[in-house]
Amino acid sequence: MKISLYDDHEAMSRAAAALIVREIARQSENLLCLATGSTPTRTYASMAARARRSPAAFARLRVLKLDEWGGLPENDPGSCETYLREHVIQPWGISPRRFTGFSAVSDRPESECDRIRQWLVRNGPIDLCVLGLGRNGHLGFNEPGPLLHPVAHRATLTAETLAHPMLERSATKPTFGLTLGLAEILQSRRILLLVSGAHKQAAFQRLVRNEISTDFPASLLALHPQTTVLCDRAAAALEPSGKPATQP
Numbered sequence: 483m484k485i486s487l488y489d490d491h492e493a494m495s496r497a498a499a500a501l502i503v504r505e506i507a508r509q510s511e512n513l514l515c516l517a518t519g520s521t522p523t524r525t526y527a528s529m530a531a532r533a534r535r536s537p538a539a540f541a542r543l544r545v546l547k548l549d550e551w552g553g554l555p556e557n558d559p560g561s562c563e564t565y566l567r568e569h570v571i572q573p574w575g576i577s578p579r580r581f582t583g584f585s586a587v588s589d590r591p592e593s594e595c596d597r598i599r600q601w602l603v604r605n606g607p608i609d610l611c612v613l614g615l616g617r618n619g620h621l622g623f624n625e626p627g628p629l630l631h632p633v634a635h636r637a638t639l640t641a642e643t644l645a646h647p648m649l650e651r652s653a654t655k656p657t658f659g660l661t662l663g664l665a666e667i668l669q670s671r672r673i674l675l676l677v678s679g680a681h682k683q684a685a686f687q688r689l690v691r692n693e694i695s696t697d698f699p700a701s702l703l704a705l706h707p708q709t710t711v712l713c714d715r716a717a718a719a720l721e722p723s724g725k726p727a728t729q730p
């Protein structure tokens with residue numbers, strides 16, 4: 483894993499956007515798999531500004547939703563669907579036909595996961611997978627545990643994950659997650675992991691220990707030859723001077 487450190491969230495987000503732009507310039511039909519949450523929001527906003535300047539560079543992108551809260555209506559303000567439509571699909575000018583992802587409202591989540599798994603077999607692999615780091619080390623909704631799932635699946639969510647701020651605006655609470663599996667993520671040509679904020683310090687420390695364990699799903703990224711981690715000083719527990727920060 484190549485790890486790069488930035489002074490603050492804004493600098494990290496600008497660097498992430500620059501990396502994504504370089505990747506999408508390589509070929510027009512790029513398939514991006516995108517995470518939601520607070521970490522990539524400024525990155526996506528920076529991309530939106532670039533899309534306004536050069537719409538042609540974005541016109542043929544394809545976007546795959548990494549994960550979804552099971553049981554939320556699709557237009558729920560807390561759904562990953564709503565997030566990606568508001569922060570990516572509309573502002574980047576991507577046709578909704580080029581956006582694919584789990585439906586949160588399917589009454590047969592296992593079939594929905596099969597549908598996405600087969601879609602990825604036909605349309606993959608992912609060219610660039612943009613990930614955030616869960617406080618407990620999850621990637622998408624691949625939660626820590628004695629075993630991990632290779633392909634898209636219905637996931638049991640931990641209490642910590644269910645307390646995610648995305649859900650604060652939701653009237654309905656999810657009962658499970660729908661997520662790509664670790665093999666599907668690791669088959670991406672390139673992976674970009676963003677880590678930001680003091681609340682990610684413990685997770686970041688564990689990530690850089692470089693020990694692979696199903697108990698910390700993000701540790702599996704060490705198996706991928708093209709993983710780039712961008713983090714800010716708050717997550718790395720470093721003050722602007724570069725000295726380790728005092729723990730809160």
Ligand code: GLP
Pocket residue numbers: 517518519520521522548549613614615616617621622623643646
């Ligand atoms: C959520 C999402 C993940 C996301 C992660 C981190 O549970 N399912 O895809 O990357 O948590 O979220 P945040 O960036 O808000 O910390």
